[in-house]
Amino acid sequence: MTTADSGQKVAIPWEPRLVTAMEEFSVKEAHTLLHGLFRPRMAVYWADFTLSLLVAGTAFWAVGPLGGLTVGGMAAFLVSVLAAYRCFAFIHEIAHFRAKKAFGPFRIWWNALFGIPMMVPVFMYECHGEHHNRKLYGTRQDAEYLPLARMAPSTIVGVLFTPLFLPFFGPYRFAVLTPLSWFVPRVREYLYRNASSLKLDFEYRGRQPKAEEKWVWRGQELLCLAWIATVTALVVGGVVPVGRLVQWYAMFAAIALVNSLRLLAAHRYLGDEDEMSIVEQMMDTVNHPRARLLAELWAPVGLRLHALHHLMPGLPYHSFPRAHSRLVAGLPEDSAYRLTESPGMAYTLRRLWRESRAHKKAGTLLDRQALKEAAV
Structure with missing residues (x-):
């Protein structure tokens, strides 16, 4: 069986109704419906990011005078987390x-106002293009994908525990490994292969910088190191209270936790490490069109309509609401695109958990059957 637009063999044993919908879906028709929506409006990007950064910085500062354990302080902390998370999400648009x-x-x-201070410079997301590559999506060469629906539930739990340790990654990567890499070639090779990509799959191996990227990447590394050195000096000198460092750790960990939940809800993770067509990628991805204001908090800058993004990766985030409305109005009710919708994050996470448990149970039954057969 092949999909309508790619002619590629379907890699996942989809349900019959989904297979039919995929066969009938036309990427070309969907693209035609979105005519005029593909031009990024830079004024929107500048205003949205800058305002979000101001809100994040003000709320972070306000925690001090309000008191971290007061209602006002906790509210300010929550605002700083969500606003900073929105700032972080712009790295996705920059990559595209x-x-x-x-x-x-x-x-x-x-990069100057957020990427370097948060130790997530833009070069660390150069791997994102592989996540949209027809040959690489869902494979071992996709840094942002694990076949979680086919893995043990403990793997999902592990994804949610990782944020506790992520705040330490930046200082270790840029203050320890970076200086060592200047003098030890083997460390430099390890650094770019294992510690220079924002990834879900820890076994993913990155690439070395190209000739034209070498000094751009190293320049960003140096700026991150300088930032860490400056903050350390200010804390040791008593200019910045240690409490602010603890607050930064908590904010970073909270951002990472929200992003982990968002990642788990972004896909169905049904892949079997084989190639997927655009339509299959869309069907393996999830849209969350309901409760728009709430969804914008945990999946900002267009990430709540992730199936739309995988269908049309060249669409700027500010066009997503209008694009989604056009597709819903212009495509049949039983369109494959409509079948990517989820009522909310909780529903998507429960479904992923059920599919993971079902796969584990099926695997256990197969293992037992194999043992019985071997005994006979």
């Missing part, structure tokens, strides 16, 4: 539009 000249200044602005 890095080839556009208009994004050059915005990329520098984002």
Whole structure:
């Protein structure tokens, strides 16, 4: 069986109704419905990110005078987490539009004011293109994917525990490994292969920087190191209270936790490490069109409509609401696109958990059957 637009063999044993919907779906028709929505409006990017950064910074500062354990302090902390998380989400847009000249200044602005201070410089997301590659999506060469629906539930739990340790990654990567890599080639090779990508799959191996990227990457590494050194000096000198460092750790861990939940809800993770067509990628991904204001908090900057993004990765985030409305109005009610919808994060996470448990149970039964047969 092949999909309508790609002619590729379907890699996942989809339900019959989904197979029919996929066969009838036309990427070309969907693209036609979205005519005029593909041009990024840079004023929106600049205003949204800058305002979000101001809100995050103000709320982070306000925790001090309000008191971290007061109602006001906790509210300010929550605002700082959500606003900073929205700032972080712009790295996704930067990765998709890095080839556009208009994004050059915005990329520098984002990196200088957020990427470097948070120790997530833009070069660490260069791997994102592989997540949209037809041959690499869902395979071992996709840093942002694990076949979680086919793995033990403990793997999902592990994804949710990782944020506790992520705040330590930046200081270790840039203050320890980076200086060592300048003098020890083997450390430098390890650094780019294992510690230079934002990834869900820890077994993913990154690439070395290209010749034209070498000094750009190293420059960002140096700036991160300088930032860490400056903050350390301010804390040791008593200019910045140690409590603020603890607050930063808590904020970073909270952002990472929200992002982990968002990642788990972004896909169905049914892949078997084989190639997927665009339509299959869309069906393996989830849209959360309901409760828009709430969804914008945990999946900001267009990430709540993730199936739409995988269908049309060249669509800027500010066009997503209008694009979704056009597709819903212009495509049949039983369209494959409509079948990607979820009523909310909780529903999506429960479904992933059920599928993971069912797979584990099926695997256990097969193992027992194999043991019986071997005994006979």
